[in-house]
Amino acid sequence: MQMNSGTDDAGLLERIRRGDTDGAAELFERYAPALLRFTDRMLSDRASAEEVTQEVFLKVISRAHQYDGRAGVASWLFAIAANACRDRRRRDRRATIVPLEAVAEPRARGEGVEASIASRQRREAVRQALSELSEEQREALVLARYHGMPYAEIAKTLGISVGAVKTRIFRAVETLKAHFSEGESSWTAAT
Amino acid sequence: MDCRDVATLGVERLTGEASEAARRELAAHLAGCESCRREMARLEDAWTTLGADPDAEVTPEFRRRTLGLIEEEMIRGRVRAFRPRPTFLRPALQAAALLVAGVLGYFAARGLPHTPGPAVAAAPAPATAAATVPDLAANPRFANVSYRAADKDGRVAIGFDVTTRHELEGRPSDPDVAKLLAYLVAHNAETAGEKSRAIELVSEHFGTGNAPASPEIVAALSATLRTDANPGVRKKAADALASFPVTPEIRAVFLESLKSDKNPAVRLVAVDALAAAAKASPDANTIQSLREKAVDPQENGFVRAKAASALKAISF
Numbered sequence: 059m060q061m062n063s064g065t066d067d068a069g070l071l072e073r074i075r076r077g078d079t080d081g082a083a084e085l086f087e088r089y090a091p092a093l094l095r096f097t098d099r100m101l102s103d104r105a106s107a108e109e110v111t112q113e114v115f116l117k118v119i120s121r122a123h124q125y126d127g128r129a130g131v132a133s134w135l136f137a138i139a140a141n142a143c144r145d146r147r148r149r150d151r152r153a154t155i156v157p158l159e160a161v162a163e164p165r166a167r168g169e170g171v172e173a174s175i176a177s178r179q180r181r182e183a184v185r186q187a188l189s190e191l192s193e194e195q196r197e198a199l200v201l202a203r204y205h206g207m208p209y210a211e212i213a214k215t216l217g218i219s220v221g222a223v224k225t226r227i228f229r230a231v232e233t234l235k236a237h238f239s240e241g242e243s244s245w246t247a248a249t
Numbered sequence: 250m251d252c253r254d255v256a257t258l259g260v261e262r263l264t265g266e267a268s269e270a271a272r273r274e275l276a277a278h279l280a281g282c283e284s285c286r287r288e289m290a291r292l293e294d295a296w297t298t299l300g301a302d303p304d305a306e307v308t309p310e311f312r313r314r315t316l317g318l319i320e321e322e323m324i325r326g327r328v329r330a331f332r333p334r335p336t337f338l339r340p341a342l343q344a345a346a347l348l349v350a351g352v353l354g355y356f357a358a359r360g361l362p363h364t365p366g367p368a369v370a371a372a373p374a375p376a377t378a379a380a381t382v383p384d385l386a387a388n389p390r391f392a393n394v395s396y397r398a399a400d401k402d403g404r405v406a407i408g409f410d411v412t413t414r415h416e417l418e419g420r421p422s423d424p425d426v427a428k429l430l431a432y433l434v435a436h437n438a439e440t441a442g443e444k445s446r447a448i449e450l451v452s453e454h455f456g457t458g459n460a461p462a463s464p465e466i467v468a469a470l471s472a473t474l475r476t477d478a479n480p481g482v483r484k485k486a487a488d489a490l491a492s493f494p495v496t497p498e499i500r501a502v503f504l505e506s507l508k509s510d511k512n513p514a515v516r517l518v519a520v521d522a523l524a525a526a527a528k529a530s531p532d533a534n535t536i537q538s539l540r541e542k543a544v545d546p547q548e549n550g551f552v553r554a555k556a557a558s559a560l561k562a563i564s565f
Contacts, residue, residue, distance in 0.1 A: 074323075077323060078323075079319070079320055079323040079324075082319045082320075082322075082323055083316055083319060083320075086312075086315060086316060086319060090307050090311075090312070090315065091304075091306070091307050094305050094306075094307055094311075095304045095305050098305035099302070099305075104305060105554065105558045105561075106558070107305060108311050108315075108554075109551075109554070109555065109558065111315070112314070112315050112318055112551065115315060115318070115319055115322075116318065116319070116322050119319065119322045119323060120322070149525070150562070180298075180301035180302075181301060181302050181303060183298075183301070184298060184299055184301050184302040185302065187298075187299075188299075188302075202264045203264075203296070203299050204299075204304070206265075208265070208266065209264070209266050224261075224266075227260060227264060228256070228257060228260050231260045231263070231292060231295060231296065232256065234295040234298075234299070235291050235292055235294075235295040237295075238291075238294060238295050238298050239291060
């Protein structure tokens with residue numbers, strides 16, 4: 059995972075503890091993109107993802123003094139984000155997956171209408187597949203696939219053993235493999 | 250290795266966890282096994298397909314709103330005066346002072362010549378904390394309030410000074426303890442921190458449907474949410490009320506604070522609580538208030554967005 063050095067991050071937290079707003083803003087610039095990507099994939103809803111990402115930063119500010127340095131700051135932030143996503147899903151109870159048309163999706167520069175439709179279909183297919191995973195499997199898979207976290211760091215982030223991470227990711231990939239294989243014909247047609 | 254290991258090793262290769270030796274072993278097996286090559290290809294396809302999901306990007310609007318919230322939270326943190334002092338410190342100092350006084354008294358008494366004289370009144374017995382609640386109707390001012398978190402039986406302890414030291418132990422639902430907690434919530438004790446801690450105890454015990462909160466406690470929290478000058482205390486009161494089953498009184502106080510509380514963090518809790526209440530039983534007042542907030546150009550952007558998002562989730 060490409061993140062800043064632990065020392066810098068810990069320094070930022072120290073600045074936040076001292077009430078330095080610029081330190082908090084710097085932490086936001088550093089981690090908001092990754093945390094938003096994570097919450098977006100966990101919740102499948104852009105608006106909820108933004109809210110939860112904001113919650114994460116507010117929690118970090120109020121809990122900066124609780125950071126004990128046992129795990130890296132990135133792991134700590136993702137742990138807060140994972141918990142916040144779980145709380146949000148529990149609170150919402152009902153399925154949080156919203157139609158993708160409700161989400162404003164930036165079109166890639168120069169992308170034509172057909173390419174845009176194909177891209178949307180691919181995204182829908184992936185989101186649908188991810189939604190079939192259990193929450194635990196999805197957390198581990200998203201951290202490994204989209205954030206490049208090693209198993210040991212995922213284990214620290216989620217508070218589980220490396221063996222459990224391995225099992226969750228293996229099962230997730232197996233489920234996805236079956237999902238994509240089943241939908242291969244329609245998938246090919248869509249693209 | 251044999252064919253049964255291919256899926257496991259294959260996933261580890263995709264995640265970058267396979268060792269160099271394991272990679273070589275896998276490659277060697279795949280070179281000679283057609284069905285495993287197909288299996289590996291399917292795993293790779295699934296892994297690659299996941300890449301078709303584009304990353305969510307931080308928009309300028311999201312950045313602006315969040316940095317605004319962060320700034321507010323940092324300012325609030327700086328002015329926050331309600332962080333409880335370490336609860337162990339004061340009792341420990343008091344105990345140490347008593348011990349020192351006792352030891353000094355003992356040695357002083359031994360050093361004095363014993364002379365017969367008029368009988369000296371026996372020293373009063375060491376003060377022990379009264380285990381009763383003083384007359385709260387007299388509106389006593391509490392000082393040195395201390396709390397002990399719930400033990401395994403859910404019993405908490407609250408100590409405070411009025412004219413003497415009082416200590417009360419019991420479950421927060423016991424009438425005397427509930428009455429005392431309501432009093433501490435409703436009246437400012439020595440510091441806002443002591444009040445906040447009382448709210449936390451109430452919230453921990455009665456929140457998330459653990460036990461029904463007494464009307465006294467609901468009324469005390471409502472009064473705090475309406476009138477406390479400290480936004481941190483108001484937010485704590487709002488959080489506590491939001492964790493209770495919604496009643497018309499709770500709904501009314503949230504409607505009021507959504508409309509008029511000066512602090513956006515408190516209004517956000519009100520939006521959440523009202524949205525949850527409206528999901529369970531939609532009522533016109535709540536929906537109207539959320540609608541007004543969702544389009545109010547003067548409102549904090551995050552509160553607006555939250556109100557809009559809450560409305561989307563309510564089935565009319």
